[in-house]
Amino acid sequence: MATRDGAVGFEDFFPVMVARLGARGFMEELSKGFRLLMDEEKGVITPESLRKNAGMLGLSGMSNEDVRSMLREGDLDGDGSLSEREFCVLMFRLSPGLMKGSKEMLEEEAMDP
DSSP states (O other), X not given: OBOTTSOBOOOOOHHHHHHHHHHHHHHHHHHHHHXXXXXXXXXXXXXXXXXXXXXXXXXXXXXXXXXXHHHHHHOSSSSSSBOHHHHHHHHHHTOHHHHHHHHHHHHHHHHOO
C-alpha cells in the first residue's frame, strides 16, 4: 500500500496467516519465502540473490544501497547475508502483530510433536 509521499507501506498479514495456518504451517511458509530468495549454492540470502529474486516480491529495480540496507536490517552475525534463522527473526521483528503473540506461537510449536 502506497502512502501519500509515495513510499510503500508494510501491511501486517502475518497474524492472519498464523491464525489460518497454525504456528507450524506459518513457519513452513516463512521457510518457503526464504528459499525463494536464497542463493541455492550458498544456502543463504546474499545481496545478489536478493536483487535477482526481488522481482517475485514486486521489488524489481532495487538499488544496491536498498539491497544492502535490507540485508543489514536482519544480518545478526555480520556476514553480509541472511541465514534462514536470521530471515525468520527479521520477519517477526517487522510484524508488530507477531511480536505480541510470539511467545504463545513458540509454545504451541514446542508442544506439537
